[in-house]
Amino acid sequence: MRLGAHAETFLERLAFRLNLGPKPLADTQAAFQFARIIMAASKAGLFEALHDGGRTAQEIAAARSTDPQATEKVLDALLAHGYLGYRDGRYKLNRLSRKWLLADSPHTVVHKLDFQEIEWRWTEGFDQWLYDGTARDMHRTLSPEEWRRYQWGMRDLSTAPAKELARRAPVPKGAEVLLDIGGSHGFYSVELCRRHPGLTATVLELPEAIPIAVEILARESMGDRVVHRAGNALEDDLGVGTCDAVLIANLIHHFDADQNLRLAQKVARALRPGGVLLVMDAMRIDSPADADQPSRRLGAVLDVYFALTSTSGTWSVEAVHNWQRAAGLSPLRPIWLQTMPGAALLSAVRSN
Ligand SMILES: C[S@@+](CC[C@H](N)C(=O)[O-])C[C@H]1O[C@@H](n2cnc3c(N)ncnc32)[C@H](O)[C@@H]1O
Known part of the structure; x- marks a missing residue:
């Protein structure tokens, strides 16, 4: 794009x-x-x-x-x-x-436009950040009102890709347990559960996000098929051999390389044999020599934005595959999303 x-x-x-x-x-x-x-x-x-x-x-x-x-x-x-x-x-x-x-359209982005007022203010920090590299850790500095606008904005952003991801994700046949890490509003889980009738999902989210995330999810009438759990993906134990699928959508850009590697290792332990890790995000270039690839343009801009707002940035396909392999998982071919040009689904399977 x-x-x-x-x-x-x-x-x-x-x-x-x-x-x-x-x-x-x-x-x-x-x-x-x-x-x-x-x-x-x-x-x-x-x-x-x-x-x-x-x-x-x-x-x-x-x-x-x-x-x-x-x-x-x-x-x-x-x-x-x-x-x-x-x-x-x-x-x-x-x-x-x-x-x-229109706010009542199933495809509305009006809440995302509203959240962009906050993002607009943040981007004024680019000048200073360019000199001192000091980032704002957005998840530690949001006010309750900003958390509300953030969660609604993410919900708007998820509508189209969530349906596509649910259709194209290699969820194992007969899958029952999905863990959606940093899943916010839970709409990716909602669409995956609608697609796979035997599936139930737990959305692991920071405590600050939970009140509004629960309110947004309630509109989908999924009952106890999609529920929230307050926690921290970087600190919590994710269990052993309990999940058929783990989704990490639009979260790795908030974490550094070491945190992402450790998260992939925890996820690999949490998966049952045959289970799948689904990582979705905007992808950045692996080297400046690849900078003209159309599929990496969104990731290049967001790399700067997330470095300013969340201390990290976007990651390349190669980096994600390396974490997955180091965690003992086997990466599948990337699926580039039509509904979010520049974003890909990078799945990896636990074989035993
Ligand atoms: C950019 S949003 C993505 C939300 C959703 N996955 C989506 O794609 O629409 C990132 C989410 O991850 C959550 N998050 C950030 N750090 C987290 C952590 N350490 N543990 C769990 N959730 C976290 C944030 O609260 C936020 O809701």
């Missing part, structure tokens, strides 16, 4: 090829301003105001108590970038905004 500005017309392509326009401004000024326009529109409920049909800018402003002139400008910016449609003087939702930007 390539981030940033892309040429659409012949002249734009030519200008890019000849390096005539300032790409760094497209990658920064236009990108961050439009990012904030989408977030502000979502927060103010401009998309919700179009839920039941097209409206004029004045009607939307009146419905959301926003300034009419400012509202019109924001709507036009959204229109120019394909986030809205326009007909007979009325703005309306299109496929994109109806799917992702």
Whole structure:
């Protein structure tokens, strides 16, 4: 997945090829301003105001108590970038905004946009971090309100990949016990349990995450098939030979190499013979020589972001496979997720 500005017309392509326009401004000024326009529109409920049909800018402003002139400008910016449609003087939702930007859509990302306000503030620390390398350990510094916005944001982010992961993960036939480490809202477990009728899941989460995570999970009506357990994956004993599958989704980027190796070893002990470790995350390059691989671009950006916010960063396929092998597991071929370009499912099997 390539981030940033892309040429659409012949002249734009030519200008890019000849390096005539300032790409760094497209990658920064236009990108961050439009990012904030989408977030502000979502927060103010401009998309919700179009839920039941097209409206004029004045009607939307009146419905959301926003300034009419400012509202019109924001709507036009959204229109120019394909986030809205326009007909007979009325703005309306299109496929994109109806799917992702309404709170009651099963695919909504409005909670993630809300959490991004916090992430936005964190990224202002890049300058200082670049000099002193001092990271913010986000899980130790979140306020209760930030924990709520974080867990809801993660829930939004999981919707599409959770369904794909459940469909493609090599869960052993007849599997009964799943441990979902750092599973937050539990939606990956929910989808895996829906896919595998004999499966029940325990979501191991930090105590601070539990109240909101439990509330989010309750909406799925999974009863005792998916439950939470408060704990710490780095400190807790995970048992011996009790699990058919262990999922670690979007967690290894919070841990350093030694912590990930020790976690893989604990998981290997917790698996039954034939059991599988499922690691899902955005993947970074293994060496600068691989930097042009499209599948590693998301991981390259998140590597910097998680180094700032969580003391670690993204990891390469090779690094994950090395931990899995060192733990006595046999890695399977990576499965690259279509619903989250740049993220892969790296599974490994315990053979005996
Ligand atoms: C980025 S979120 C991923 C949530 C979920 N797995 C997903 O993919 O949507 C990371 C989660 O791991 C949890 N976590 C972080 N450190 C942990 C630890 N040491 N033990 C258990 N959970 C942890 C966090 O509370 C957070 O909910």
